[in-house]
Amino acid sequence: xxxxxxxxxVARKDLxxxxxxxxxxxxxxxxxxxxxxxxxxxFQVDSRNATAIAPGVLWLALVFAGLVAFGRTFTAEREQASxxxxxxxxxxxxxxxxxxxxxxxxxxxxxxxxxxxxxSLFFGTPFSVDLVAAVLLATVGMAVLGxxxxxxxxxxxxxxxxxxxxxxxxWIPIIIAGATAVQAAFGLPGSYQxxxxxxxxxxxxxxxxxxxxxxxxxxx
Amino acid sequence: MxxxxxxAAAAVxxxxxxxxxxxxxxxxxxxxxxxxxxxxxxxxxxxAAYGCFAVVLVGGIIYLxxxxxxxxxxxRAGALVGVVFTxxxxxxxxxxxxxxxxxFWTWDARLTSTLVLxxxxxxxxxxxxxxxxxxxxxxxxxVVGIFGFIDVPVVHFSVTWWRTQHPGPIVVNDALPAQxxxxxxxxxxxxxxxxxxxxxxxxxxxxxxxxxxxxxEPAKVVxxxxxxxxx
Numbered sequence: 492x493x494x495x496x497x498x499x500x501v502a503r504k505d506l507x508x509x510x511x512x513x514x515x516x517x518x519x520x521x522x523x524x525x526x527x528x529x530x531x532x533x534f535q536v537d538s539r540n541a542t543a544i545a546p547g548v549l550w551l552a553l554v555f556a557g558l559v560a561f562g563r564t565f566t567a568e569r570e571q572a573s574x575x576x577x578x579x580x581x582x583x584x585x586x587x588x589x590x591x592x593x594x595x596x597x598x599x600x601x602x603x604x605x606x607x608x609x610x611s612l613f614f615g616t617p618f619s620v621d622l623v624a625a626v627l628l629a630t631v632g633m634a635v636l637g638x639x640x641x642x643x644x645x646x647x648x649x650x651x652x653x654x655x656x657x658x659x660x661x662w663i664p665i666i667i668a669g670a671t672a673v674q675a676a677f678g679l680p681g682s683y684q685x686x687x688x689x690x691x692x693x694x695x696x697x698x699x700x701x702x703x704x705x706x707x708x709x710x711x
Numbered sequence: 712m713x714x715x716x717x718x719a720a721a722a723v724x725x726x727x728x729x730x731x732x733x734x735x736x737x738x739x740x741x742x743x744x745x746x747x748x749x750x751x752x753x754x755x756x757x758x759a760a761y762g763c764f765a766v767v768l769v770g771g772i773i774y775l776x777x778x779x780x781x782x783x784x785x786x787r788a789g790a791l792v793g794v795v796f797t798x799x800x801x802x803x804x805x806x807x808x809x810x811x812x813x814x815f816w817t818w819d820a821r822l823t824s825t826l827v828l829x830x831x832x833x834x835x836x837x838x839x840x841x842x843x844x845x846x847x848x849x850x851x852x853x854v855v856g857i858f859g860f861i862d863v864p865v866v867h868f869s870v871t872w873w874r875t876q877h878p879g880p881i882v883v884n885d886a887l888p889a890q891x892x893x894x895x896x897x898x899x900x901x902x903x904x905x906x907x908x909x910x911x912x913x914x915x916x917x918x919x920x921x922x923x924x925x926x927x928e929p930a931k932v933v934x935x936x937x938x939x940x941x942x
Contacts, residue, residue, distance in 0.1 A: 639854075643851045643854065647838070647842045647843075647848075648841050648842070648843075649841050652837075652841075653837060653841060656830075657831075657834045657855060660827045660830045660831045660834070660859075660862065660866075661831075661858055661859075661862050663827055663862075663866050663869070664862070664865045664866055664868075667866075668869060685872075689872065693865070693869075696865070700858065700861065707775050707850055707853070707854060708850070708851070708854060
């Protein structure tokens with residue numbers, strides 16, 4: 492069976508299931524708006540400091556929304572005990588992992604579609620192609636790492652505790668490069684080109700590494 | 712006194728020798744004063760910690776390749792000892808930084824990546840504690856150990872690119888007096904011996920824990936009669 496077709500089929504299944512239940516994306520979008528609200532009160536935002544604070548609020552909201560989204564990636568499979576069945580098919584575990592990461596990444600992108608305009612609205616920051624590109628590139632790396640670790644903790648006690656502990660340290664390089672890119676896109680000091688280049692490097696590195704590891708994580 | 716107790720006593724003795732060299736043999740630094748003496752153990756324990764995490768990495772790779780229980784036990788032992796040495800490194804570094812940099816902490820590349828190193832392997836230990844002991848937990852932990860080892864240079868690089876203020880490695884440098892260099896290498900050797908003894912003792916503990924939980928090599932279970940232990 493063609494691996495690409497498997498990946499697309501798995502991603503499609505997850506997205507269709509999300510479309511029918513509509514439970515994750517609306518909840519996460521609301522969560523993100525709440526995070527912006529808290530950021531607004533926690534920092535005493537006014538027109539002078541808004542651009543300096545907005546990138547921090549953006550990344551905090553995005554990182555925690557990502558943890559919630561990826562933590563739920565395997566919930567349906569665990570509740571229905573259908574993951575073993577999926578692994579018993581001749582489809583390669585790497586393709587299944589790619590499909591899962593694709594769907595989870597797409598759901599986080601949907602949340603970003605709420606986050607970025609809301610950030611511009613509440614903080615008055617410029618909304619640009621540069622900003623969108625930086626956040627989308629960071630989503631790739633976050634999704635592959637997040638879904639790999641979600642697959643591992645799915646079968647462990649206290650998975651809600653372990654997922655952030657294991658995933659956040661591995662996201663730090665992506666967050667550093669992504670945060671610098673967003674700061675540059677908002678007109679703060681920093682080289683946008685360099686940050687985006689680094690983000691692409693990290694994406695390639697983590698996509699390759701997680702694909703290699705997926706075989707050991709999903710193969711039971 | 713069994714061989715582990717003998718090895719532990721020898722390691723403690725060596726550390727005392729290193730301590731004597733640090734305080735009585737090495738000259739006092741002209742600029743930094745006595746605080747500089749922290750450097751010997753600080754750098755040595757950082758190197759020992761990296762060594763321990765290299766054991767976790769190699770153990771993890773071998774475990775993923777052929778389910779070797781020995782490799783997994785070494786990885787477990789290495790992670791615990793490595794976290795201890797990383798803690799020592801961080802605490803001593805902060806004690807040094809307060810008088811020299813006038814702050815305990817700064818978000819410099821080496822400090823950040825060492826903290827991330829500590830967090831990742833502390834997470835590794837949590838995984839071992841929370842996951843049901845067995846093949847799945849071991850594989851899971853192996854992946855965490857491998858990713859952690861790769862992530863640390865990446866974090867280091869990203870923060871360096873961002874900003875840095877940690878003093879560069881000046882260990883092998885003509886300007887460093889021979890007595891300081893000798894003290895450093897003596898401390899390094901003693902610390903590495905201490906780390907090796909720790910790992911050996913922890914390996915023994917892990918073996919006993921496995922025996923109590925009846926975790927046996929999977930290959931031996933299906934292979935029929937157990938090979939006779941050599942007397």
